[in-house]
Amino acid sequence: CKERTAPQNMKEALHPQAEVRKVIAVVSGKGGVGKSLVTSMMAVAMRRKGYETAVLDADITGPSIPKTFGIHGRAMGSEEGIIPAKTRTGIQMMSVNLLLGDETDPVIWRGPIIANTVKQFWSEVIWNNVDYMFVDMPPGTGDVPLTVFQSLPVAGILVVASPQELVSMIVEKAVKMAEMMNVPVLGLVENMSYFECPDCHKRHAIFGESHMDEIAARYGIANVAKLPIDPELAKLCDEGRIEEYSGSWLEDMAGMVQGL
Ligand code: ADP
Numbered sequence: 001c002k003e004r005t006a007p008q009n010m011k012e013a014l015h016p017q018a019e020v021r022k023v024i025a026v027v028s029g030k031g032g033v034g035k036s037l038v039t040s041m042m043a044v045a046m047r048r049k050g051y052e053t054a055v056l057d058a059d060i061t062g063p064s065i066p067k068t069f070g071i072h073g074r075a076m077g078s079e080e081g082i083i084p085a086k087t088r089t090g091i092q093m094m095s096v097n098l099l100l101g102d103e104t105d106p107v108i109w110r111g112p113i114i115a116n117t118v119k120q121f122w123s124e125v126i127w128n129n130v131d132y133m134f135v136d137m138p139p140g141t142g143d144v145p146l147t148v149f150q151s152l153p154v155a156g157i158l159v160v161a162s163p164q165e166l167v168s169m170i171v172e173k174a175v176k177m178a179e180m181m182n183v184p185v186l187g188l189v190e191n192m193s194y195f196e197c198p199d200c201h202k203r204h205a206i207f208g209e210s211h212m213d214e215i216a217a218r219y220g221i222a223n224v225a226k227l228p229i230d231p232e233l234a235k236l237c238d239e240g241r242i243e244e245y246s247g248s249w250l251e252d253m254a255g256m257v258q259g260l
Helices: 035-048 111-123 143-151 170-180 212-218 231-238 249-257
Strands: 020-028 053-057 092-094 130-136 154-161 185-196 224-228
Touching: 020 035, 020 143, 020 170, 035 053, 035 130, 035 154, 035 185, 035 249, 053 111, 111 143, 143 170, 154 170, 154 249, 170 185, 185 212, 185 249, 212 224, 224 249
Parallel strands: 020 130, 020 154, 053 092, 053 130, 154 185, 185 224
Antiparallel strands: none
């Protein structure tokens, strides 16, 4: 079916002064499962490995990423284009929150305007020599995710879900959408997979036992990662200090995209 795959000539052109080598989209079936958090931590993990990384926040109506990095300023415009914001460790970032007069203003735009904004984040921002760009996608399989897949040269996707979603069809829909767009699924991330007791180090599956391996096997997804519920992580997010987090799972996450 012709509708299903985007011909190459529909891709948006990158800004002439920009350079982006690999674009990885982070998707989820629904909101609130930690998609933005995973997007941010991917950029942090790869930055620590010495790569130039960037975050394109395409979750336009629920942008939360700049705050978790402690960025409250505005993106700078120049005659030539938009200069992305930079985090403390040098991650480049573009989000609608960096354009709003007041970051608590709601974004009440219709689908086509949202989709166009995402395209502009690609074509009008002067991304500087980026090795890995992580795109925080809007949840679900609607209009905007479709536009992103059609307009940006997405090299692969990461699917984020909680243990509860991994027993429903939501995740499978996201995986099938990627297949229809001819984009490989690089990995499946089960967020809030368990809580490790700080005293006895026993792991508790708060939201039920994991079905991640089963789903990964069904769709031939080679890489899987399990993220714990970590109050320290939530605290650092709230305080805008996400770049200071350390957790052993970050290495698994980096492995999903490194060498892509
Ligand atoms: P989404 O992008 O899927 O809507 P977010 O990444 O914004 O979800 O996460 C929702 C909230 O849950 C955030 O406040 C985040 O700090 C918190 N959170 C997500 N994952 C974890 C985790 N593994 N441990 C602790 N808090 C988490």
